[in-house]
Amino acid sequence: TQLLEQSPQFLSIQEGENLTVYCNSSSVFSSLQWYRQEPGEGPVLLVTVVTGGEVKKLKRLTFQFGDARKDSSLHITAAQPGDTGLYLCAGNAGGTSYGKLTFGQGTILTVHP
Amino acid sequence: EPEVTQTPSHQVTQMGQEVILRCVPISNHLYFYWYRQILGQKVEFLVSFYNNEISEKSEIFDDQFSVERPDGSNFTLKIRSTKLEDSAMYFCASIPTSYRGNYGYTFGSGTRLTVV
Numbered sequence: 001t002q003l004l005e006q007s008p009q010f011l012s013i014q015e016g017e018n019l020t021v022y023c024n025s026s027s028v029f030s031s032l033q034w035y036r037q038e039p040g041e042g043p044v045l046l047v048t049v050v051t052g053g054e055v056k057k058l059k060r061l062t063f064q065f066g067d068a069r070k071d072s073s074l075h076i077t078a079a080q081p082g083d084t085g086l087y088l089c090a091g092n093a094g095g096t097s098y099g100k101l102t103f104g105q106g107t108i109l110t111v112h113p
Numbered sequence: 114e115p116e117v118t119q120t121p122s123h124q125v126t127q128m129g130q131e132v133i134l135r136c137v138p139i140s141n142h143l144y145f146y147w148y149r150q151i152l153g154q155k156v157e158f159l160v161s162f163y164n165n166e167i168s169e170k171s172e173i174f175d176d177q178f179s180v181e182r183p184d185g186s187n188f189t190l191k192i193r194s195t196k197l198e199d200s201a202m203y204f205c206a207s208i209p210t211s212y213r214g215n216y217g218y219t220f221g222s223g224t225r226l227t228v229v
Binding site: 031033035040041042043044045047048088090099100101102103104105106 | 117119144146148154155156157158161169171204206208216217218219220221222223225
């Protein structure tokens with residue numbers, strides 16, 4: 001069974017601070033995806049990383065896939081109150097998994113003005 | 114922006130009753146999924162569906178659960194005899210066939226199922 005451990009579970013910071021969320025596993029994934037989920041809504045895709053060592057940027061968000069494709073991080077620069085929400089990482093094992101995603105437990109981010 | 118549509122948004126049912134959760138995936142997508150999220154817990158995979166048959170299912174997806182695509186547009190999840198522990202948010206998701214595995218999924222807004 002593949003597991004994704006996401007940390008920290010809760011993060012409360014002031015506007016303008018930087019933060020990093022980590023997603024770790026002992027298993028290799030063919031891709032790692034990051035989602036943001038608002039209360040009562042479905043996850044919304046932020047980014048997919050596929051290649052080991054890959055770095056993708058989405059405005060103030062930087063996503064990195066570990067060289068061994070077992071871990072990933074999300075770094076937010078100069079956080080804003082609008083960044084507040086639940087961030088989820090999800091891994092796809094590839095192969096014959098038919099696209100099944102394994103989710104981390106999520107990080108609840110609160111950015112205070 | 115194409116959307117995955119789920120109905121109803123909220124369903125309350127009595128224990129032992131059957132429920133059907135409905136989803137309309139994005140029209141040119143061919144892989145469909147159901148996930149669930151119990152309050153405060155991880156999003157969990159239930160089942161994947163391709164070419165009118167189940168391609169993979171989790172241990173959660175026991176004989177009480179079934180899926181079908183009755184008319185080429187709707188994708189349904191049926192729970193035959195609901196239990197209290199089936200209370201959760203149920204999400205439908207879809208991806209286009211050529212993007213299987215390495216691209217993001219489009220999730221619906223979910224159905225909140227409450228079993229009383």
